[in-house]
Amino acid sequence: MDFSFEINSTSTLTMLFLLLSLFASSPLGIIKLSSCSEVHTNVKCIHTEREALLSFKNGLTDPSGRLSSWVSEDCCQWRGIECNNKSYHVTKLDLRNAGLGGKINASLIHLKHLNYLDLSANDFIGIQIPEFFGMLENLIYLNLSYASFSGRIPPHLGNLSSLIHLDLKDNGYLYPNLDYFWPLSSRNMDWLSSLSSLKYLDMTGVNFSGVGADWLQAVNTLPSLLELHLYSCELESLPLSLPFVNFTSLSVFDLSFNQFNSSIPRWLFNLTSLTKLDLRGNALQGTIPYDFVNLRNIEDLDLGGNQKISGQLPSFFGIFCKLKTLDLSMNNFSGSIGSFLGNFSTSLNNSMESLDLSSNRLAGKIPDSLGRLGSLTNLNLHFNSFSGSIPSSIGNLSSLQVFSLFGNEMNGTIPESLGQLSKLVSLNLEWNFGEGVITEAHLMNLTRLEGFAVTTDKNQSLIFNVTYDWVPPFKLKYLELESCLIGSKFPIWLQVQSELTEVTLRNVGISGAILEDWFSKISSQLTILDHQTTRSAGSFHNTCPIPSNIGDLMPKLRILDLSKNHLFGTIPLSILKIEVLEILSLGKNQLSGELPHHWNDSQFLKVVDIAYNNLSGKIPNSMGFLNSLEVLVLSNNNLYGEIPSSLRNCSLWSIDLGGNYLSGNLPSWIGSHVLMLRLRSNLFSGIIPRQWCNLPSLHILDLAQNNLYGGIPDCLDNLTALIYGYNNSYFSVYNYQEETILVTKGQELLYGRILEFVNSIDLSGNHLTGEIPNELSRLIELGTVNLSINHLTGNIPQNIGNLRWLESLDLSKNSLSGPIPKSLSSMTFLAHLNLSFNNLVGKIPSGNQLQTLNDASIYKGNPSLCGSPLPTKCPGDETFDGPTITNGSVDDKQDGDYYERLWFYVSIGLGFVVGFWSVCCTLLVKKSWRHWYFQFCDDIKDRISLIIALKVVHLKRKYGLEKIEVC
Known part of the structure; x- marks a missing residue:
């Protein structure tokens, strides 16, 4: 028994030992025994x-x-x-x-060991960033970008002292029902000062308006910072001084598109570790300081978009041996670039790869020193005023891939050395005044060329002198040729371009069946087809119809522009099969028939321009299915009926239906985004809808030559774009430039490229009545006002002179009365004025701009007007003998005498009225005062009588008459 017990005890100890060993080997020191005696060790959470x-x-x-x-x-x-x-x-x-x-x-606060949190690119529909995030003290990485957070950034984020990476970029929420965007914002940046470990900070799009200069003080407390992105943060202050710079490790610094209005600060040049600096889109002033020489390690410098940086480009950029990208675009730089490029001498290790000086006011010739930038791959000089020829040294840029001179004034020849750029992929010489000849030598080595654009403002002044059967080494994908002469025969070098997806051929002098055959070969892959001509010899197969199966031939078209081609026939229904079509421009042809009736909501059409044709019928209701439609131009056709209300479903910015036979009342549903509304020369009747006062973006309103009646709405001052001049660049989007004819300065003018700068109201040729509302005088951005040929009455608004930019004012052929407001003379841009055939009276004001408008026809038909330039003199204008006038003109002197007499009489009248009624009203109101007043008068009367009596007695005594008695 004893032995047996000993053995059992040993077994028990052995089992206990094994259990303890198993316990010790468990990560959590826990063993879970199931009912089946199975040990589970796979759960680690x-x-x-x-x-x-x-x-x-x-x-x-x-x-x-x-x-x-x-x-x-x-x-x-x-x-x-x-x-x-x-x-x-x-x-x-x-x-x-x-x-x-x-x-x-808030349960996330139980994740005590969380060091990485990424909720970016989600949709939290405008909620605020939770404050409890500041309790996740072990976080080193926090990314909340693109997550639709809005409201204030919680300052509790400042508790995350271990944070290395913080990304809050591009948040905010657009409330669809309110059309209001609520951005992520912060009243200050003080909470940043505790994040001493931060290396990456991106707050792009956060609203910091009102923070002032404090943002820089907060950033200066971050010694470890390597990248800082504050793009488009509405920062308003860029301090010029900083006692010391603490964030000298900064490598990437992005302050682009803010609202700075200062020069470039000096402390910036202590950031010697910078590799990229982006200051685009601000309002920086002055010259670029020479201290940029200290940035010896910079690789990418971007100062584009600073609209107020002025002066010539400095020459110090030659010091930047490691500079790879230099972007000074969208500024206001002027002068030449000779000395600027001259500093990139051949002795330097030229590492410059991209140079962008576009959208400035740079002028003069492009210097030969350009050829020293041997590493350039991208050269962008568009939208400046460069002139002369392209320098022959361009051929030295053996690495060049992109070259753009679009929109300059180059008036010289194109050098043959251009043909040495064997790596060139895109060549854009659009809208210059090119001349001379392009030969095979210009093109023969451009083996990689994919995009080629040459357009001029002079009609066919640039000639392609290429052998008819020459085959080039390149395969183009993009081709734009305009106003240059290709030749009457369609050359082989164009026929072999079978990979084209975008084609623009305008006024290039080619025609015939070969052109049509070429289009048929490339049609299935075309995304842009723009073929226009100014003469029949270059038309699309002369005069012909649009192919009935065009939708099947060109299913990938995004842009179809066949305007100005003398096309006839009807609009093929197959066009509606092109589901990706965005721009349809068929204007200025000879098309007839009706508009297609089966537009559908699957189409992406943004522009429909079929103006100046012979279309008839009604505007189809189905056009209202085009939800993306922004520009509708159907002017100068034979359309009739009412404007379908279904168009309210579109996204229209520009509506031009002028020159038709449309009738009915004006539609009140016009959307608030409309920039131009042109309905002139139709048969519309009724009143101008008051709802149109709620069109804050409207720049052009043309309702002339209709049958409208009633008054001009007195709420015109709600047209805020005509008060503050909002941006209206939508007229030239999507590779489409809208054109329209407006009546201004007494004549019809065609507006195209500058249409976005036009501000006009034309209500002439109707039956409008009532007075001109004073609210018109608040639309200070107006350039043209035409209210002629109506039945308007009353006075011209006295503050009409507030329209400081007004160039044309026509109020003729109405029934206006009263004097011409003197404020008219304060207008400095007024070039056309017509006040004829009204009932205006008085003297015509003079001075300033009115002195130049001395045509008597401006005022004819107003029999009660007088003064220059009319032959009728005003009262007081007659000559007289008197003192010599030494100061001022005769008119000024006579005007002064007239107004002095006028105010003298007015003063007498006012004095009498005020004095008389102040006494009478007082006596009528208070009885006791009335008694006192008459008692006073009686006393005065008695005193005067006594004085007279005493004087009589005195005189009698003096002359001895006191004894004479009167019987």
Whole structure:
């Protein structure tokens, strides 16, 4: 028994030893025994953290099912979750681009060891960034970009002292019902000062308006910062001084598109580690300081968009031996670039790869020193005023891939050395005054050329002198030729271009069946077809119809422009099959028939321009299905009927239906985004809808020559674009330039490229009545006002002179009365004035701009007007003998005498009225005063009588008459 007990005791000890060993080997020191005696060791997730993640999940919406794996016991295996491989605490939560929404549960604070949180590219529909994020003290990476957070940035983020990477860029939320965007914002940046470990900070798009200069003080407390992105943050102050610079490790500095209005600060040049500096889109002033020489390590410098930087480009940029990209575009630089480029001498290691000086006011010739930039791959000089020829040294830029001179005044020849640029991919010489000849030598080595654009303002002044059967070494994908002579025969070098996707041929002098055959070969891949001509010899197969199966031939077209081609026939229904078509321009042809009736909402049309044809019938209701339609131009056809109300479903910015036979009342549903509304020369009747006062973007309103009646709305001052001059550059988008004819300065003028700068109201030739509303005088951006040929009465608004930019004013052939406002003389841009055939009276004002408008016809038909330039003199204008006038003109002297007499009489009248009625009203109101007043008068009367009596007695005594008695 004793022995047996000993053995059993030994077995028990052995079993206990094994159990203890197993316990010690478990990561958590826990063994779970199931009912089947199985040991499970695969679950690693901390229970409390799993529960926290499930609570977080329950608050979210997950339409994409990204969190579908969050169901198993082990949360460390869930998608987007990472755990520490020893402690199994959750350390990383990565849910970027998951399509999540809803609310963020505060249960995340139980993830005590979380160091990486990425919720970027989700849709939290305008909620604020949770304050409890500031309690996740172990975070080193926080990315909330593109997540639709809005409101204030919680200053509690300043508690994240271990944070290295913070990305809040491009947040904010657009409330669709309110049409209001609520950005992410912050009243200050003080909370940044505690993030001393921060190396990457991106707050692009955060609204910091009102922060002032404090932002820089906060940034200066971040000594470890390597990248700082504050693009488009509405920062308003760029301090010129900083006692010391603490963030000298900065490599990337982006302050572009803010609202600075200063020179470039001196402290900037202490940032000697910079490799990229971006200051585009600000309002920086002065010259670029020479201290940029200190930035010896910079590789990318971008100062584009500073509208007020002025002066010539400095020459110090030659010091930048490592500079790779220099972008000074969209500034106001002027002068030449000779000395600027001259400093890039051949002794330097020229590393410059991209040079962009576009959209400035640079002028003069392009210097030969350009050829020293042997590493250039991108050279952009467009939208300046360069002249002369392209320098022959251009051939030295053997690495050049992109070259653009678009929109300059180059008036010389194109050098043959251009043909040496064997790596050139894109060559854009559009809108210059090119002349001379392009030969095979210009093109023979351009083996990689894919884009080629040559257009001139002179009619066919640039000639392609290329052998008819020459085959080039390149295959173009983009071709634009305008107003240059290709030849009457269609050359082989164009016929072999079988890979083209974008084609523009305008006024190039080619025609015939060969052209049509070529189009048929490349039609299936074309995305842009723009073929125009100014003469029949260059038309699309002379005069012909549009192919009936064009929609099948060219299914990939995005832009179809066949305007000015003498095309006849009807508009093919197959055009509506081109589902990706964005621009349809068929204007100025001879098309007839009706508009297609089966427009559908699957189309992406943004522009429909079929003006100046012979179309008839009504505007189809189905055009209202074109939800993307922004520009509708159907002017000068034979359309009739009413404007369909279905068009309210479109996104119209520009409506031009003038010159038709449309009738009915003016539509009140016109959308608030409309920039131009031109309905002139139709048969519209009724009143001008008062709802049109709620068109804040309207720049052009032309309702002339209709049958409208009633008054001009007195709410015109709600047309805020005509008060503040909002941007209206939508007239030239999508490779389409809208053109329209407006009546201004007494004549019809065609507006194209400058249409976006026109501000005009034309209500002439109707039956409008009533007075000109004073609110018109508030539309200070107006350039043209035409209210002629109506039945308007009353006075011209006295403050009409407030229209400081007005160039043309026509109020003729109405029934206006009263004097001409003297404020008219304060207008400095007025070039055309017509006030004839009204009932105006008085003297014509003089001075300033009115002195130049001395045509008597301006005022004819107003019999009561007088003064220059009319022959009728005003009262007081007659000559007289008197003192010599030494100062001022005769008119000024006579005007002064007239007004002195006038004010003298007015003063007498006012004095009498005020004095008389002040006494009478007082006596009528207060009885006691009335008694006192008459008692006073009686006393005065008695005193006067006594004085007279005493004087009589005195006189009698003096002359001895006191004894004479009167019987």
